[in-house]
Amino acid sequence: TPPALTASFRLDQAKAAALAPVFAAAGAPPLLISGDLTFGVDVTASGYTAKTWEATLGGAMTASGADIKVSGIDLAKLGKILEKAPHKPRSADLRAALLSGATGFTAMTISGNFVNGALNLGSSTLTGKAGSINLSGSIDLPDRSLTAVVKAQPTVPGYRSAPALTVALSGPWAKPKREADLA
16 A cells, blocks of 8 residues: 555645745746735545655645735736727737736635646636636646636726636646636
8 A cells, every 4th residue: 555645734825926936936927916815725645655645645734814915917907998989999908907917916715626736717807996806627636737727807997897718728838728708
């Protein structure tokens, strides 16, 4: 019988900037620029090597944060574009705001389950003055890849609810393919 691993990790009030080198060493892109983070992970695995543990990883993960700044999307810019041209915004402008820049969020909650080394995202939201983001999909740890959908809903002055715009991410997590859905 292979050895079994059971672990519980807690990280409270960590600074996102201080964790950036840890994520970079794992090959993950620098998405979280700043903020206070809390993580909780309860996992099990079995096998004789770290690679096998990673591939057999099962369990749960939760994360929360406050005053988070995320790179790769500019919700404030999206809101301004939609405010100026609500019925006919330029696709190039929307695409640029969806795929670059940074956004600050007041709160972040993310949950997920590990199954055979893949983290399947559950309820995952970031909210702030510029709008909100909902995440869904999975992150495969052994393959260092992801398949995810980012549903962005910017705050647009004068509108109760702005349209949600999505970005699909797929491929290696260090440099995933990003496709904006502007339909």
